[in-house]
Amino acid sequence: MRTPIIAGNWKMNKTVPESVALVRELKPLLVAKPQQADVIVCPPFTALYPVSRELDAGEIALGAQDLFWAPKGAYTGEISAAMLLDLGVSYVIVGHSERRAYQNENNALVAKKLAAAFEAGLRPILCVGEKLAQREAGLADRIVRAQLEENIKPLMADQIRKLIIAYEPVWAIGTGRSAEPRDAGVMARAIRTAIAAKFGTKVAAEVRVLYGGSVTGANSKDFLEVDGIDGALVGGASLKAEEFAAIVKSAS
Ligand code: 13P
Numbered sequence: 001m002r003t004p005i006i007a008g009n010w011k012m013n014k015t016v017p018e019s020v021a022l023v024r025e026l027k028p029l030l031v032a033k034p035q036q037a038d039v040i041v042c043p044p045f046t047a048l049y050p051v052s053r054e055l056d057a058g059e060i061a062l063g064a065q066d067l068f069w070a071p072k073g074a075y076t077g078e079i080s081a082a083m084l085l086d087l088g089v090s091y092v093i094v095g096h097s098e099r100r101a102y103q104n105e106n107n108a109l110v111a112k113k114l115a116a117a118f119e120a121g122l123r124p125i126l127c128v129g130e131k132l133a134q135r136e137a138g139l140a141d142r143i144v145r146a147q148l149e150e151n152i153k154p155l156m157a158d159q160i161r162k163l164i165i166a167y168e169p170v171w172a173i174g175t176g177r178s179a180e181p182r183d184a185g186v187m188a189r190a191i192r193t194a195i196a197a198k199f200g201t202k203v204a205a206e207v208r209v210l211y212g213g214s215v216t217g218a219n220s221k222d223f224l225e226v227d228g229i230d231g232a233l234v235g236g237a238s239l240k241a242e243e244f245a246a247i248v249k250s251a252s
Pocket residue numbers: 009096168172173174175176212213214215233234235236237
């Protein structure tokens with residue numbers, strides 16, 4: 001039985017005071033009832049430490065939105081896994097389509113970041129997903145499998161079983177146009193099948209596959225009910241405490 005994950009990716013939103021205010025608002029909404037899901041918030045780097053200090057009760061886990069692959073050195077502006085661990089971070093998003101688009105992150109770089117995250121003891125959330133033109137050309141499945149294969153190249157079976165994969169079709173991110181839950185399920189199952197082909201069904205059965213792209217309190221249940229989808233990676237709707245809490249509740 002895979003525990004669902006509801007993760008909030010705050011992206012480049014919220015100053016420190018705003019971040020602290022958001023978790024303070026969120027916490028009481030989540031403790032009212034024992035949660036059936038692992039809940040993660042991923043604030044911007046600048047707010048990780050202040051948010052971490054708010055979270056010590058452990059109801060909510062802390063994630064970062066990115067990391068660098070080297071452990072330390074002359075890499076101006078970068079943040080290492082060890083620096084994230086220092087702040088109480090336990091999860092890290094890797095290969096988000098916005099980083100692939102705006103920072104030109106390629107599959108080889110994403111693979112190095114995944115390996116670095118595991119090496120340091122962080123749990124990576126690997127994002128994969130096709131663009132609209134690729135879906136319209138009937139290539140969604142092929143593109144996502146290719147991303148996945150390239151990205152997980154350096155990983156061992158014991159790491160794969162701990163991997164969290166977010167299927168995030170690029171055209172559904174921030175657009176209000178979510179995927180059809182049925183289609184998202186097809187992709188989630190294809191991802192698991194690809195893992196099974198390489199690492200066996202036992203390992204694949206442990207991998208949690210999330211859906212991301214315009215998830216809201218109103219549609220989250222439709223995704224979470226689909227066979228093969230183990231949770232949601234939420235952008236915009238994670239910036240509002242009530243709405244994010246509603247998504248968490250829908251996983252229970
Ligand atoms: P939205 O929920 O805003 O579409 O963003 C999804 C996302 O990119 C999460 O990583």
